[in-house]
Amino acid sequence: MPDFTRCVIDHSIHLHHRGYLGHQVSPSLPHSALAGLISDLLNNGMAVYEMGMASSAAENLIVQKMARTFGMKPGAGGLMTSGGSMANLTALLAARQIQSAGDPWTDGTCQNRYAVMVCDSSHYSIDRAVRIMGWGDSGLISVPYDDRYRMRADLLDALYDVARRRLWFHVDAAHGGALAFSQRHGKRLAGIDRADSVTIDFHKMLLVPGVTSALIYRKRQHGFRTFAQKADYLLTESNGAASPDSARQTLECTKLMMSIKVMAALKIHGESLFGANVDRLLDLTAHFADLIESRPNFELAIRPDCNIICFRIRRDEWDDQQTDKINRIIRRRLLEAGRYYIVQTMLKAAGQSDAKFFLRVTVANAMTTSEVLNRLLDEIEWIANDIHRG
Structure with missing residues (x-):
């Protein structure tokens, strides 16, 4: 049994590790x-x-x-x-x-x-639920999003007539x-x-x-x-x-x-812990956004409203295809090094047809500090420079 336990632990993601900044799952009390x-x-x-x-x-x-x-x-x-x-x-x-x-x-x-009226950027579970119930494509009335990926509430009156x-x-x-x-x-x-x-x-x-x-x-x-x-x-x-x-x-x-x-x-x-944790996570995320914006080679998708932040590194000499490729390599090498766990996403700006690759971080870990986030940006920049040299 000890060997089995150790094997499971060694081959699992450690959410309590301060470099865990991946999916929207909190370390457990x-x-x-x-x-x-x-x-x-x-x-x-x-x-x-x-x-x-x-x-x-x-x-x-x-x-x-x-x-x-x-x-x-x-x-x-x-x-x-x-x-x-x-x-x-x-x-x-x-x-x-x-x-x-x-x-x-x-x-x-x-x-x-x-039919369900839902924002184009909503969670996939809504689309899945509509299709499980057998309503198909016509069961979704899509509401466009704005430049901050928020539902266009100003369009709801017109779409209401469709519903x-x-x-x-x-x-x-x-x-x-x-x-x-x-x-x-x-x-x-x-x-x-x-x-x-x-x-x-x-x-x-x-x-x-x-x-x-x-x-x-x-x-x-x-x-x-x-x-x-x-x-x-x-x-x-x-x-x-x-x-x-x-x-x-x-x-x-x-x-x-x-x-x-x-x-x-x-x-x-007590419930005060819930509120204190939310406040800390949102403050830390906002600080991370400040760190990203302070570095000339980094780009924020948008300023975060909550504790999820999308960003990437880019340089003037890289086109969009190169930028996507290099950020993909950076994420893979971060995971291979084992000091950080972050995820990825594709974002399509409102009114645009092509999606771009972004690194995605969820600040949900009580062990994560500003220093950890700053070192993450250092490591991303080091990897980018290493790719450029090679």
């Missing part, structure tokens, strides 16, 4: 990780309350806490899910069930046309929803309390092991209409909106006891 061990050992399912009493109660408390944090009125509710993609799909299924003139669960969706009269307002706040815990940055989420449903991931900026997400409904009863299904061994006529059972709300049946991971963080550290 030790107490929340230990709560995950409790979950795995107890192995209680979550479909019915009698099988997961402690975790079901904890889940309800966390859902209510998030509803209040988002400013929703009494009567809000929801559930926890294994990831934001699952939460987004579940929210759209709820919207389909509630806003339909008929009953899609029994009658199907062939007689009705449904059906009855609308469901879903906010995919899987990443940015954490700002609700910040006294300084929470105002950026103004209006989120008016959403019919909201997705949030605790494993992105809130230091909880993944995958731990929640779907919050402005009206709790909406969640219990998502899956209008009978199963005598599990779902009964009496387990409607007053029931503590979660099986009617989610695709998952034997759901992990993910609620206790969040509860452990709240009980031991």
Whole structure:
């Protein structure tokens, strides 16, 4: 067993390493990780309350806490899910069930046309959910983005006429929803309390092991209409909106006891830790943007609004194709050296047809410092010079 454990550790990405600046996954709080061990050992399912009493109660408390944090009125509710993609799909299924003139669960969706208005730069899970539900290309009404990759809200009135009269307002706040815990940055989420449903991931900026997400409904009863299904061994006529059972709300049946991971963080550290972590990460990201802008050979895609930043190194003598190629090589050599883990992306500016390659950093690590970020830029510049010499 020690050999197996060492092998797994040696061949895994270490999120607590201060050079980890990759995907949107937070290093875990030790107490929340230990709560995950409790979950795995107890192995209680979550479909019915009698099988997961402690975790079901904890889940309800966390859902209510998030509803209040988002400013929703009494009567809000929801559930926890294994990831934001699952939460987004579940929210759209709820919207389909509630806003339909008929009953899609029994009658199907062939007689009705449904569509989702979504920004061109939205997370892929929205596109995937639309296609899982069988709505195809016509099920997506694309809203263009501006030069900061934000939805063009000024176009919504015109696009509204394309959509059906009855609308469901879903906010995919899987990443940015954490700002609700910040006294300084929470105002950026103004209006989120008016959403019919909201997705949030605790494993992105809130230091909880993944995958731990929640779907919050402005009206709790909406969640219990998502899956209008009978199963005598599990779902009964009496387990409607007053029931503590979660099986009617989610695709998952034997759901992990993910609620206790969040509860452990709240009980031991309090929600102030969430806000403090968000503030630190956003401050550090803004400082990293300053460092990039202070170096003449570096280019920012845009100033970051949150804790994700896209940039690249370029020189006047390089054309776009060379710039893309050299930054690809730089990322590969950074990974091979093992001191940093960063990712990559392709960005297409508003109104342009060609996408450009950028290095992508997510500042989500409490171990990362300004010095670490400065040395990252030094190393990128050194690699670029080495490529140029060779």
